Amino acid sequence: RVLAGRGGDLAGRHVVVSAGGTREAIDPVRFIGNRSSGLQGYALARTAVARGAEVTLVSANVALPDPAGAKVVRVESATQLREAVLAAAEHADAVVMAAAVADFRPVRQSGTKIKKSAAEPDPIHLTKNPDILAELGETRRAGSGTHPRVIVGFAAETDDVLANGRAKLERKGCDLLVVNQVGENLAFGTPDNAAVVLTAEGDSVEIPRGPKEDLADVVWNLVVRRLP
Numbered sequence: 001r002v003l004a005g006r007g008g009d010l011a012g013r014h015v016v017v018s019a020g021g022t023r024e025a026i027d028p029v030r031f032i033g034n035r036s037s038g039l040q041g042y043a044l045a046r047t048a049v050a051r052g053a054e055v056t057l058v059s060a061n062v063a064l065p066d067p068a069g070a071k072v073v074r075v076e077s078a079t080q081l082r083e084a085v086l087a088a089a090e091h092a093d094a095v096v097m098a099a100a101v102a103d104f105r106p107v108r109q110s111g112t113k114i115k116k117s118a119a120e121p122d123p124i125h126l127t128k129n130p131d132i133l134a135e136l137g138e139t140r141r142a143g144s145g146t147h148p149r150v151i152v153g154f155a156a157e158t159d160d161v162l163a164n165g166r167a168k169l170e171r172k173g174c175d176l177l178v179v180n181q182v183g184e185n186l187a188f189g190t191p192d193n194a195a196v197v198l199t200a201e202g203d204s205v206e207i208p209r210g211p212k213e214d215l216a217d218v219v220w221n222l223v224v225r226r227l228p
C-alpha cells in the first residue's frame with residue numbers, strides 16, 4: 001500500500017482533523033443533524049498516524065472506533081467543534097476540516113422536552129454558526145495569532161462542482177479544497193470516495209473513485225509538499 005512507501009513524511013508534525021457531523025440541539029432529546037459518517041475524517045487521521053504525525057482528531061457524533069495513536073476530542077455542536085479545532089490549531093502544522101459543520105443552529109434551545117398539544121408547533125428559528133474554516137483562513141491572512149501553515153477544506157457540491165469549489169476555496173482562504181462529487185452512492189456513509197482537490201495556485205488534482213484511505217493519502221501528499 002501507499003503507506004509503506006511514505007516512510008514517516010509527517011514525523012514531527014502535528015495535524016488536526018475534524019470529522020463527522022455536528023448536532024445542533026432543539027431540546028434535550030432532539031437535534032438538527034446531517035448524514036456525515038466520519039469515515040473520510042477517520043481515514044485521514046489513520047493515514048496521518050501511519051505517516052508519523054501527531055494527530056488530534058476532533059470528532060463530532062461518529063460511531064467508529066478511535067484510530068490508534070490519535071488524540072480524540074469528542075464534540076457535539078458546531079460551537080464546541082470550533083473551540084476544539086481552534087485550540088488544537090494553535091500548535092498545528094496543518095488543519096483538515098473534513099467535518100460537516102451545521103450552517104445554522106436554533107436561536108433558542110428548550111431546556112425541557114417540547115411537548116405536543118392540540119395547537120400547531122412553534123417554528124424553529126435559526127441563526128448562523130461561525131465558519132471555522134473561514135476563521136482559520138482569516139487569522140492567517142491577518143497575520144494575527146498562531147495559525148497552521150496548511151489549511152484544508154472539504155466541500156460536497158452538486159451542480160457546477162468545480163466553479164463552486166473554486167469560489168469556496170477563495171472565499172475561505174484555504175490552501176486546498178477537496179471537492180466531493182455527491183450522488184451515485186458516493187460520499188455519505190460509503191467506503192469509497194471520488195474527488196477533485198483544488199489548490200490555492202489554481203491547480204486541480206483528480207482523485208478517481210476508490211477507498212477513502214487512498215484519498216486521504218493524496219491529501220497528505222499535497223499537504224507535505226506545502227510544509228517547509
Ligand code: CTP
Pocket residue numbers: 078097098099100101102103129130131132133134152153154155156168
Ligand atoms: N465549514 C466550517 N464551518 C462552518 C461550515 C463549514 O468550518 N460553519 C467547513 C467545512 O468543514 C468544510 C468547508 O467549510 O471543510 C466547506 O463546507 P461547506 O458546507 O461546503 O461550505 P459552506 O461555506 O457552508 O457553503 P454551503 O452554502 O455550500 O454549505
Ligand code: CA
Pocket residue numbers: 101102103
Ligand atoms: Ca455548509
